[in-house]
Amino acid sequence: MPRPIEFDRDEALLRAMSVFWRQGYHATSVKDLTAATHLQPGSLYGTFQNKRALFIAALDAYFSGIRERIQTCLHSDDSPLQRLRTFFDMLIEEMVCDPDNKGCLLVNTLLETPAEDTEINRRVSEMFAEVETEFARVLQEAQAAGELDPSRDPQALARLLIAGIYGLRVYHKTRPDAPMLHEIIDNLFFALGGPSRH
């Protein structure tokens, strides 16, 4: 009996995410959002409570896209360490190919959000914790395969790799140079034991 919704909620969410990604939360106005989503303020607020809630929904949408690509990358039939290496190579490729140089919405959000905002900080932290767990799992596989010294702590090394993602993301902002970023990862993988096996 009711009039059906005309627009695609998910498509609007993706468009909103794209704006937040490019500009950050504070620099994005509701006007920007209505323009990007082609939604009137009324529809926007009817669908997503308010600007903040829309932002949080955008964070979730962003991460679910990431999660997918991480899974396929870390479950290929390459060797464990090679899979991790491929992940970082892919990350660099993505960064370098982005003409807007937007970086990662999650990392940007971590630094834009004040520490008092526990909800957003917790949410994003948990997302990276999930990736960290995946990394640790692959590192354990590497130990089982004899690729990684069994005396090393996989969880600790997973944290190093996560910090490596952060490092890449910020470094890229200062100097978007693919070979140089690859070299940073070469040297980071040195920490996993021995020279890179490229």
Added chain:
Amino acid sequence: MPRPIEFDRDEALLRAMSVFWRQGYHATSVKDLTAATHLQPGSLYGTFQNKRALFIAALDAYFSGIRERIQTCLHSDDSPLQRLRTFFDMLIEEMVCDPDNKGCLLVNTLLETPAEDTEINRRVSEMFAEVETEFARVLQEAQAAGELDPSRDPQALARLLIAGIYGLRVYHKTRPDAPMLHEIIDNLFFALGGPSRH
């Protein structure tokens, strides 16, 4: 003949910097700035052109504080690698002790500023380039002292260390845990060759 300025320009700048540091550029209003500096809008704009120029001045003030501490740290009479290590330990101590968990104004700025804003991005990038050069110099010393494999590229390793700073800064936002951050640096220094000598 003219009436002398009543307030201390540098003190006002430091107060403004503190607000930008805590809240970021966009989240800081001119009202926040007048409140923090105890300056009326007129005096603020008379002294520092506008909000943006004040922000850039704050970035410079922030970095000159950093530069000083880096210099003393990297010129102690410890061994070269130990000096680098001490720098990172100091960095972690600072981060953990900050009750506001503000992070680094420069890193925060890098991620908040869109890539189109070349002026601010260039300025901050150059600041880190200066630190990178210092790191490379110390790493060369380490090679001369037999602490670092002479076949490694000091400049490349300096970039890894800079990325390490970035990594720490972001990781700290997700989990402010000192021992864990130290462990990340332990593992990062693994990449410089061999286990940490702590």
Added chain:
DNA sequence: GCAATACTTGAGTGATTGTTCAAGTATTGC
């Protein structure tokens, strides 16, 4: 066709944004 339903519209809310500027005031050289 007729209620009933609820999505869409966009003008309008008050608050806040960054910025300006004329009026007021304090100091100095003479």
Added chain:
DNA sequence: GCAATACTTGAACAATCACTCAAGTATTGC
């Protein structure tokens, strides 16, 4: 004490902010 100088003040600016809501409109079950 008197100009001359210029710093200080804060009200006021237009623009924008996030957000609301009554009016308009399209669809459905009957």
